[in-house]
Amino acid sequence: MLSRRASSDAGTFLFLLLSGIALGNTIMIYLSLVPLFFVLFSLANNPQPDHIQVTRRTSAATTCTDEAVEISITLKMEGGRGIVTVADPLPEHFTLASGNNFHLYWNDGRNAPLHVTYKVRCTKRGVYDTGPTHIEHFYGSWMGRAQYEPIDTVSKLIVRPKPARLKKIRNPRRPTNLPMPAGATCKLGIKTTNFTEIRHYSYGDPFRTINWKATARLSTTAGVKPYVNEYEREGKKTIWIFVDSGTWMGLGSTVDNVFEYAVRAASGIASFYLGHDVAVGLYVYNKGELIFPDTGRKQAFQILRSLSELKISNEDNAKGNDDDCLKKAVRECSRYMSGTSPMFVIVTMVGKDNARDLVEGIRLMRKYSPNARVPRIIVLHISGYSLVAVGICENAGAAMLEMGNMPAVRAIRKAGALVIPWNPRMKSLGQTMMIGYKRRSS
Numbered sequence: 001m002l003s004r005r006a007s008s009d010a011g012t013f014l015f016l017l018l019s020g021i022a023l024g025n026t027i028m029i030y031l032s033l034v035p036l037f038f039v040l041f042s043l044a045n046n047p048q049p050d051h052i053q054v055t056r057r058t059s060a061a062t063t064c065t066d067e068a069v070e071i072s073i074t075l076k077m078e079g080g081r082g083i084v085t086v087a088d089p090l091p092e093h094f095t096l097a098s099g100n101n102f103h104l105y106w107n108d109g110r111n112a113p114l115h116v117t118y119k120v121r122c123t124k125r126g127v128y129d130t131g132p133t134h135i136e137h138f139y140g141s142w143m144g145r146a147q148y149e150p151i152d153t154v155s156k157l158i159v160r161p162k163p164a165r166l167k168k169i170r171n172p173r174r175p176t177n178l179p180m181p182a183g184a185t186c187k188l189g190i191k192t193t194n195f196t197e198i199r200h201y202s203y204g205d206p207f208r209t210i211n212w213k214a215t216a217r218l219s220t221t222a223g224v225k226p227y228v229n230e231y232e233r234e235g236k237k238t239i240w241i242f243v244d245s246g247t248w249m250g251l252g253s254t255v256d257n258v259f260e261y262a263v264r265a266a267s268g269i270a271s272f273y274l275g276h277d278v279a280v281g282l283y284v285y286n287k288g289e290l291i292f293p294d295t296g297r298k299q300a301f302q303i304l305r306s307l308s309e310l311k312i313s314n315e316d317n318a319k320g321n322d323d324d325c326l327k328k329a330v331r332e333c334s335r336y337m338s339g340t341s342p343m344f345v346i347v348t349m350v351g352k353d354n355a356r357d358l359v360e361g362i363r364l365m366r367k368y369s370p371n372a373r374v375p376r377i378i379v380l381h382i383s384g385y386s387l388v389a390v391g392i393c394e395n396a397g398a399a400m401l402e403m404g405n406m407p408a409v410r411a412i413r414k415a416g417a418l419v420i421p422w423n424p425r426m427k428s429l430g431q432t433m434m435i436g437y438k439r440r441s442s
Helices: 004-023 026-045 212-218 258-274 297-308 326-332 355-368 391-404 406-415 429-436
Strands: 051-058 062-064 068-078 082-087 094-099 102-107 114-122 126-130 134-139 144-148 155-160 191-200 227-233 238-244 279-285 289-294 343-348 377-382 418-422
Touching (some): 004 026, 051 134, 051 155, 082 114, 114 126, 212 227, 238 258, 238 289, 238 326, 258 279, 258 343, 258 429, 279 297, 279 326, 289 297, 326 355, 343 355, 355 377
Parallel strands (some): 062 155, 238 279, 238 343
Antiparallel strands (some): 082 102, 082 134, 126 155, 134 144, 191 227, 279 289
8 A cells, every 4th residue: 555655756746747748848747757766666675574473462461450561562574674663552541651552663674573562551440452553564765555453462451440458457356336247157057145036936946946935925826836046156257248330429530430439449348358258249239230158269259350340330220210229139139148147338329319228228138137236237438529529619519518418327327337438538448447446445
């Protein structure tokens, strides 16, 4: 394919030739041959390369947000002579950390490989395709141009959310208002002395667990099954993380918004408890994605992969659609919660739009720990208005809007949950989660 310079020289040749013929000027006719011979000589003595080989390598297939990844490209040409441009386009939300993704060099036909190395940094989680590498070879004194785009140079890069680190508690005997999962158990294991509830007798229950006083008081007709005492059992502790994906979670920019901090918080909380051998389950409501509770590295990878691909739900769910609300999410997970006393963590932004849904969902969660002294439900309230505030006036307005949500926060606390407000620009998640711990009395 000819370049613009070849087209310009060909136009100059035609202009001089036609002008010389029209005016009968032989000098202009001879001058028109100069650009013509230049184009023909350049194309004949500077051929294009016969073969181009591109090899691409990345330092890591997975990374976290705001971490640098090195990309190396090796280009090898066989034959040809001319100027070569190598451009490696970056996906959206990628920035250069060091180096350059565009290079220009002279190909002398000696088949010497060209090495291009640079580092990129991604500001948003997701799965991205890096490449393909665009190569242009200008041969024949910029007269000809050949474009190459090797398809096999495309590589996938998984960007995971950067988890918010939670610090280890130095002294677990310190009094706390946080519902840590010290009493969260499963239905398998040895029975403890912690009373849970009274239920009807079922086949196989020991006779010593029959509550004769409750049976005499509650049984009004003959033939009714007696009542037995149910006690907690030892086993794996369980925590459920509910992440809100409603459209109100998109408050902020495309990179720095409430939903991104919610994903980071959920990732950090899941990593913290999985590191302490706690079974962690994840449910993204307003979207309907469920990961069953489990432990181990496989569960950690599954949760991180799910959080990396999360997106904010559509507008239909934001208008009060009850198909994917928190209440339905708790009902969907109820069969996996029966016989346990789990801990619940709800990551959301409390507001007037979702306050009623949160209260109804929390009331259902309370049924699984009715006798708990400390509420085992945490609502991590992300202060979204402060993320978009710039300057003193806007920060004051954000504080006023947060005060307008106080009735919703009080209703949630009244329903039996512990509300922890989190301003990501003021405190880290670890500092925020430690506010429930009391200091020792002197």
